[in-house]
Structures are given as C-alpha cells and as structure tokens.
Amino acid sequence: SERRDQAAARRFFAQALSHGRRPVEVTTDKAAVYPRLLDELLPEACHVDGARENNRTESDHSRLKARLRPMRGLKRLRSVQTISVGHAFVQNIRRGHYELGIDTDPHTRLTAAFTELTLTI
Numbered sequence: 729s730e731r732r733d734q735a736a737a738r739r740f741f742a743q744a745l746s747h748g749r750r751p752v753e754v755t756t757d758k759a760a761v762y763p764r765l766l767d768e769l770l771p772e773a774c775h776v777d778g779a780r781e782n783n784r785t786e787s788d789h790s791r792l793k794a795r796l797r798p799m800r801g802l803k804r805l806r807s808v809q810t811i812s813v814g815h816a817f818v819q820n821i822r823r824g825h826y827e828l829g830i831d832t833d834p835h836t837r838l839t840a841a842f843t844e845l846t847l848t849i
Contacts (some may be wrong), residue, residue, distance in 0.1 A: 734761045755781050
C-alpha cells in the first residue's frame, strides 16, 4: 500500500542519513513515494529517477548478491561488514584505484596486487 511504502522509505532514508554525510544526489527508481519524501528530508539534494539511471548501482551489487545468495544470508553484522569491505576492496583493486598491480593487464591486476601485498606483509 502507499502508506506502508512511504513509511518504509522514510525509515530507510532516516537510518541512512543518520550514518553519514548528506548526499548531493540521490538515484532511485520511479516509485511515486520518493519525490515527496526526498523533498521533505533532503530538499538540497538532486533526485535522479530517469530510466536506467540506477543500472550501474544495480549491476555493481549483483556480484555481491551472487556471493551472498549461496550463504542464505548472513547471521551476524560482523560477517556482513567483513564481506562488504572485502568486496569493495577487491572491486577497487580491479578498477585500479590503488597503486597495486597497476603495471599489469587489467585482467591480471587482482592477482598481481595480491602478490605485491604478500611480498609487503
């Protein structure tokens, strides 16, 4: 129902805003509840809801979802944090955000980066 969706969205955004910086841009799907809610909670933020705008976010999370699905969910917050941080670290190495393995082909960058890390440690 409309009310339940609005309440759930309000709880989600309130929790997200309490844990970090206020975003400049918010990308969502075209659900009718978001424009009014974002105008109320984040009047200074730009709301992007165009077609296919959130595909990058969805596709980035698909690998994480594929990893978590066989595990049938994580039972402890510590496990969630460990998997999320590790996933982000590996993605950043693959994209060349660290100076690890940057002299190699992007397809072998992850292996080279871990080789460099083991030699350093």
